[in-house]
Amino acid sequence: MKRQALLAGLCGVLLGSAAGAEPITVAWRDKPPYHYLENGEPKGFLLARARTVFETAGLPARFISEPQKRIWANFQHGATNYCSISWYRLPEREAVAQYSQPFHEDLPHTILIAPGMVERVKAHATLASLLTDPTLTLGVIEGVSYGPLLDPMIKASKNKVMSRTVETTQMMRMLTVGRASYMFVDREDWEFFRQKEQSGKTLLRHDLPDMPPGVRRYIVCSRDVSPATMNKLNQAIAATGGMNNPGHSKPGK
Template sequence: MKPALPLAGLCAAFACAAAWPATPQITVAWRDKPPYHYMENGVAKGFLLERAREVFAAAGLPARFINEPQKRIWANFQHGSTNYCSISWYRLPEREALAQYSNPFHEDLPHTVLIAPGMVERVQAHATLEALLTDPTLTLGVIEGVSYGPVLDQMIRSGKNKLMSRTVETTQMMRMLTVGRASYMFVDREDWEFFRQKEPSAQKLVRYDLPNMPVGMRRHVVCSRDVPQETMNKLNQAIAATGGMLNPGHSKPGK
């Protein structure tokens, strides 16, 4: 009979392998924000969703991408969800208290203004952002739960416009603007271009660029506090390896 030692040694080796911790799967949440990330005919699409998949793959991190509303995403961070990340968020102090941030992987252009039908002359009578926001006769459409960047957020809070604040996605707010629910709204330029190409009602809206609009914000991957620093380092290395912080033209920096 052959000695049992080699078999025992083999079993021990398998036991050791089984004991090695596998990299846990990370849940990566994204909100509906076309053309950044969105569903179309049951298929998840969007240039920043594709970029995020590329980053997690390059980092060697198993990830399950899911679509969730923006308020639920931040409630999950607040309530301590584990192995949880989300993509495409601005860096704000109140959010840094709940989650940790990767290096930026995209930079927006400055916001633009969309004007409702029948309100063009009244809105365009204001040549500066400050003048526009201090007109008490105008109604500004604002999406709850999102940030327009710290500068614009503060200007909106201290402004004198009436506010129509709704928990809707950007596309829904633009539709509401087409029927005159507000006088105007702020929007990412890429959101507007996507809407303009897809929705016939967009022809009712007028885009208006102001010279002193704050610079575009940078977008990051955010992760729950339990995600190890090693994992965040892998994400940052993968962001750098796959093109760094992309500009709004979706090309590599400097191109």
């Protein structure tokens, strides 16, 4: 009887420990309409999906908003039990974090043209040509990746580059007052801005035939997150629709 009581007590301790497991901290950056705060309330279609993925995986999670630089500093400095959502896959990031299966696939980037710059920008029939024009100023958000194909093209550009540590919405506002000639933007970001802010009506969206294809986004986690946990996340991503989300799929799909 004593042995049975001891075993029962041990099982109770183990179960209690599992039930009280520390939730994973899941960080997200401000990027409307993907994930953002509105009147202090967290919103966004990918934030909602991330919550569903962690719930489906049976993983307790504490969602917090943090700036992009802090998120990646946390990974670099060895944060534990820590994940973040909606990131491109890049070698420098893979060096400090592990990646889930694809979580979402963006549409190709588009460009926004500042007031008074439409003719000069549209004089270029291709992206390759546009990036060779030294009289144009390209607005770039510092510390943000535009994808593994577009990043090196921007780096090699002959445009003047106005690089600022701001959010996408702020860069679009800067474009409305002519701080740059044009900028690259995610289509969802632009649609959200255009509907929310009157100044968006002064900008022109323009597509170019040689823009790189849309880039996949992933959930990334610190190195200490176990393979079993990553497997649960991957299974939950698949179970909740993979990377193609209703309302955000490619044209024609």
